[in-house]
Amino acid sequence: MKERRDALRRLSYGVYVISARRGEEINAMTMRMVSQVSQRPPRVALAIAKVRYTHQFILESEAFAVNVLAKGQEMIGGHFGLRTGRDMEKFAGVEYEKGITGAPILTECSAFLECRLVASHDMGNCTLFIGEVVHAGTHDKPPLIYRESDYFG
């Protein structure tokens, strides 16, 4: 059990803020379990625990944005990843723009990918959401690499 957990911890990830809109409400959460799963069409997959508030936003709006955090943005990863939007307005004081899907796009990040939901699969405690990229952009900043001790030290 411990070996399995430790081995899984050695998979490598970036750090992403997944954002979505539901009516007038916006929310976002930090993620590591994000991957590209197709080039043509361009598709990405997210493994989101069903208990996350953002999970409901994606199911209802059928859209989300992947904000790729930049090197040095560990604080933003902690801000969106260590508290739930059920109890607070996470975007208060954070700079963002409204994307074409309505999802908020962080102004300061390495890149963003706006996606329309094309499939969702029950994976146990998580849902695997598959999104097709409909709008994307980059900034001249290298991406942040996930290190567990930056958030859960």
Ligand SMILES: Cc1cc2nc3c(=O)[nH]c(=O)nc-3n(C[C@H](O)[C@H](O)[C@H](O)COP(=O)(O)O)c2cc1C
């Ligand atoms: C660095 C980091 C990575 C995370 N990766 C994931 C992930 O891949 N999947 C997931 O369901 N939760 C992940 N989380 C946890 C959520 O971000 C966290 O529970 C968040 O508070 C959920 O917010 P919400 O309830 O407003 O949606 C991660 C948290 C951190 C700090």
